[in-house]
């Protein structure tokens with residue numbers, strides 16, 4: 215069975231959910247999984263790398279350096295004879311995977327939604343053409359890919375009992391010397407299981423609060439936005455969903471007053487369940503919606519918020 219090496223980010227002594235999803239992707243492909251971790255606390259976190267038969271901790275550098283870590287991971291891919299390397303499509307994963315691919319002289323595949331066994335090697339599937347087509351891609355060498363967040367079921371169960379230490383040999387060209395936490399503790403649209411997004415149908419920035427209140431009622435929802443209202447300065451760019459914003463795949467995506475332009479659909483059409491609220495019954499968003507509510511957002515959304523709160527209060 216060909217091996218898959220999975221880069222595992224960790225925080226507070228445990229592998230992060232995004233990386234557990236990448237581990238889940240590798241397990242779903244039937245692979246023998248090797249988890250690779252680095253940084254302070256890597257050894258303690260390695261035990262939570264569910265589904266991995268082995269963990270490797272990259273040591274020797276106190277400050278994270280993506281070029282040095284990429285070089286070490288490429289060496290590890292060679293040493294393990296790995297058929298694939300996966301990292302979650304987080305900021306760090308997206309920075310790391312192309313560097314590993316460059317070392318291995320292969321093409322990196324971004325934002326994949328499936329890893330599948332193909333003989334002794336692997337293929338990946340990823341959306342193309344703003345999600346209109348699904349491409350199955352192979353490589354003449356190892357597969358190097360990032361996994362789209364919220365698509366794969368996180369791996370569960372025990373991780374490896376031990377973490378083998380491997381020193382990072384390459385001299386870093388650049389290092390991360392400090393990370394500053396954002397001032398707010400808002401959920402990011404890429405990671406939240408529920409995303410409630412608003413568009414120009416909200417009429418002006420002051421009325422956007424109905425979207426925030428609906429997101430707040432869920433308790434685990436992030437607020438998203440169409441580009442139209444980001445360009446208008448109603449919402450920050452970090453909330454923009456779409457081709458030139460973030461690509462999201464939450465379990466539930468609610469689009470409020472969003473027409474469903476192709477560039478917006480590119481960022482959310484692989485969501486689990488899509489609910490659209492729009493007063494125009496012919497709005498394109500309804501073509502991708504699982505549930506559509508034709509109505510005025512200012513009437514529908516407050517009622518929906520109250521209904522969600524009532525359900526939450528009962529449970």
Ligand SMILES: Cc1cc2nc3c(=O)[nH]c(=O)nc-3n(C[C@H](O)[C@H](O)[C@H](O)COP(=O)(O)OP(=O)(O)OC[C@H]3O[C@@H](n4cnc5c(N)ncnc54)[C@H](O)[C@@H]3O)c2cc1C
Pocket residue numbers: 412413414415416439440441442443454455456457458459460470471472473474475476477478481491492493494497509510511512
């Ligand atoms: C290169 C390029 C990249 C782009 N990238 C992105 C991107 O990343 N993300 C993105 O979103 N867009 C992107 N766009 C812009 C995109 O083409 C659309 O212009 C944009 O998505 C429209 O935003 P919207 O749906 O909020 O506004 P509109 O298209 O104006 O739609 C507003 C909707 O609200 C409905 N509405 C009005 N009043 C109400 C009400 N009271 N209740 C309920 N519904 C109501 C209307 O029926 C309408 O459907 C990009 C465009 C280009 C050219």
